[in-house]
Amino acid sequence: MRTIMMVAEKPSLAQSISKILSKGSCTSRKGLNGSCWVHEYNGVFHGQTAHYKMTSVCGHVMSLDFIGKYNNWDQVDPAELFSKAPTEKKEVNPKLSMVKFLQVEARGCDFLVLWLDCDKEGENICFEVIDAVQPVMKGGVREKTIYRARFSSITEPDIWKAMNQLGEPNHNESLSVDARQELDLRIGCAFTRFQTKYFQGKYGNLDSSLISFGPCQTPTLGFCVERHDKIQSFKPENYWVIHVKVFRAKENPLTLDWNRVKVFDKDVGQMFVNLTKTSKEAQVESVTKKEKSKQRPQALNTVEMLRVASSALGIGPQYTMQIAERLYTQGFISYPRTETSHYPESFDLKGTLKQQTNCPFWSEEVKTLLSNGINHPRNGVDAGDHPPITPTRAASEEELGSDGWRLYEYITRHFIATVSQDCKYLQTTITFNIGTETFTCSGKTPISSGYTAVMPWQGIPLEEALPVCQKGDMFTVDEIKLVEKQTIPPDFLTEAELITLMEKHGVGTDASIPVHINNICQRNYVTVENGRKLKPTNLGIVLVHGYYKIDAELVLPTIRSAVEKQLNLIALGKANFQQVLQHTLDIFKRKFHFFVDCVSGMDQLMEVSFSPIAAAGKPLSRCGKCHRFMKLIQAKPSRLHCSHCDETYSLPQNGAIKLYKELRCPLDDFELVLWTSGARGKSYPLCPYCFSKPPFRDMKKNVGCNECTHPSCQHSLNALGIGQCVECDSGVLVLDPTSGPKWKMSCNRCNVVVHFFENAHRVQVAEDICNACDASMVMVDFSKTCNPLPADETQHTGCIFCDPIFQDLVEIKHATMRHPMHRGKGARRGRGRGRGRRGPPRKPKDKMDELAAYFV
């Protein structure tokens, strides 16, 4: 029997498609990566009985990156990223072993049917799957073996239609995505690295660890700064309006609106007032009554959900998507990433509504709709991806938690609204003539609330009823005055407005819009103010103004759409992949060089808001080269700067840095500093020079003395390492020499901190090794007054894992069970032991020799 492997873009789709095609009879099992499912059933393929295996990936399998050595910021000129630097495809998430999983499932299969989403990204993933799977499938030389299923919705008729009309994957569309990936990578990384290094080397208080650039995030920031500029350049203007009040006996006075609304010249205003004042009476010119309606909403898609969540619920896009994904995986709502605002024909509107019958918040409205009949939903856009976002089962606040419930409540109310009637109201307008001028007064009275019954915030507010009158009726003029007013500046851009702008200009997608907004917040280009308004920071403003000054195209919203236009030519087969890629890269390469040449133009703006790095920070520790004090710059990213040598040294982030007893690194004479993390109180010393430039080949970048393999330095791993970490595979528990009297050792790789020998006078790592577990022996001195040791002993040396006397004094407890000592000899792991187990350390050579060797 032939076997057909079928692959969807996500596990949920594999499940629904296989359910349809197997008519509910498939068996399901989890794949070896623990994330994807395999659904199997028998059916017919090409007229013969066949075995089907339907599975999925989780989005893209591969992602593009530069080959390793081009990811070293210190060694690579960003300009090289435009052409010289080779790229390679890497697995997006190596932990998922997606390629291996696909190969295991595809081995020996006869046919491959690709059910990836029907957009360009999906087409690209098709080829990622093909590349992974083809080598292990049965070689069908004479027969076509790879098919593409194209579906426009996840409904039975559509899925069956797709299965019966299998086509071929579209290589051109896939190539257009390959081109986009390469362009985004080369352009984004080149600009980001250049800017970051350039500005961070010059200014001390930028307060952002990364000065990033990207074809989506930069225009996103541009929108926010554009509004800021409008506010700044706003000049209030005076204008004048005529306020008129009229009344009739025993009735409340009416305030009227002037038909000319306002004038910008006081004298002209006064003239109109005089003309109005020629009459003491207001005559009714006409009374019109018009039935109007407020339309029920279209079915909910992602972008609209994000807008409402931000503006009405006060929940940001990133968090909204997190909540929505949780609601989706728990089965409360349908798939939350969709551009479609139109229910498919087969959508069970009534069934979805019935589920909500018993929810007290809207049961009345639901019951009325079910008994009176639901309204046909408005036409929306069918993007062919997923149905609109709807509730899929009833829920309560207890089940969902506060924010989950608020979003679910909105989604549900929105759904009910889409099948409700429009809101109808009567608009009455009374037109008055006073002198030569015309004034009106209007009011709304609800006729039927329609959908606003479930979306009360959109309802017609109750107003005082207008007086009943007819043409020719006379009112007495109570008051006529000229009122001076001022135009007011616009407010900062709201997140909801930004989402609309991004969508309009094609910046980002429904799934990536939240990411871009999050990026510009995290990079400290904008802050989120009350009412989720986005206020640009000095840094954000200077960056955008700098781009405007040097090359406005870098920040204009068209930068994305212009490139996408080119990419579309590839997708349509009208242009060659290489030519488009080269052409676009050439343009941006020139833009890059121009930007580099003109960056002083941005400097002039930076200088106004930021202080030079040499003027920032407080003196902390001495430089090993000039022996003058270096300054600690606390602003993000925290770093040490030697103004004499004009060098900047990076430091670990998210912790406190202080001087470490004026001790020095034996390799380079830099004074050591102590890094302390907040939460768990982990700390270690580090040499500012070695931290960026590891002295030994086996040492990674950005590590402290607790990972240094120096053979004789008293602060190194060799001197203070005790034994293999009890949690992680690669770490070593290192004594924290500053931790007494609450002594502890912490893993130099993971977050494990082990407390031991509380109140001991002194704790030292001894020369000897435990025979049983290879850990370093530990020597402990207790003071006489506080001595837990037996008899009169105040000093004891032993293995903290194996020594019975130490057992109660070490807080390892359950973690001990993971230690090799307690798992039998077979379980011993070879790596990462304490000192003495790392082989004879190489003798350190002269520091500069070491460095030279390191970088060869």
Add this chain to the structure above:
DNA sequence: GCAAGGTC
């Protein structure tokens, strides 16, 4: 450490 696009 970087982009944007999928998805978990």
